[in-house]
Amino acid sequence: MAxxxxxxxxxxxxxxxxxxALKPVTPRLRPATVPxxxxxxxxxxxxxxxxxxxxxxxxxxxKITLGPQGAGTVWYPQSAAxxxxxxxxxxxxxxxxxxxxxLLTYTGSQSYAGGGDNVGLAxxxxxxxxxxxxxxxxxxxxxxxxxxxxxxxDVLAVPP
Numbered sequence: 816m817a818x819x820x821x822x823x824x825x826x827x828x829x830x831x832x833x834x835x836a837l838k839p840v841t842p843r844l845r846p847a848t849v850p851x852x853x854x855x856x857x858x859x860x861x862x863x864x865x866x867x868x869x870x871x872x873x874x875x876x877x878k879i880t881l882g883p884q885g886a887g888t889v890w891y892p893q894s895a896a897x898x899x900x901x902x903x904x905x906x907x908x909x910x911x912x913x914x915x916x917x918l919l920t921y922t923g924s925q926s927y928a929g930g931g932d933n934v935g936l937a938x939x940x941x942x943x944x945x946x947x948x949x950x951x952x953x954x955x956x957x958x959x960x961x962x963x964x965x966x967x968x969d970v971l972a973v974p975p
Contacts, residue, residue, distance in 0.1 A: 905930025
């Protein structure tokens with residue numbers, strides 16, 4: 816019977832495969848999940864997620880809607896920075912509305928310098944389901960309108 820000779824480079828690969836196959840498998844454990852009921856401590860910090868952008872439509876309007884998301888998240892906006900790509904040469908106006916989307920009747924503030932302004936906001940706390948809407952009118956078509964909110968927020972955390 817003829818003897819089969821396996822080249823040295825191939826036998827090294829076979830040995831490595833054999834060792835890998837015999838190695839004990841360690842199961843990967845999923846980290847423990849914290850139930851939502853454990854998130855009870857409100858923690859105050861800087862407002863997160865308060866940025867939005869929109870392209871100005873052909874009729875010169877743009878609309879950006881921002882609001883808190885998640886159980887127990889409350890926003891306390893204090894000021895807003897608005898801008899368009901035209902900048903100071905933009906003679907548009909920007910009006911801020913506050914409330915649920917179906918009832919945007921409360922005017923939070925208004926700026927006659929929609930191209931770039933920093934506006935103080937006199938708005939109540941925003942809970943999930945209430946929004947701050949910035950609406951530009953008279954802006955240059957195709958511009959990018961941006962809104963950045965500054966203030967504080969409360970989020971729920973697990974007690975230590």
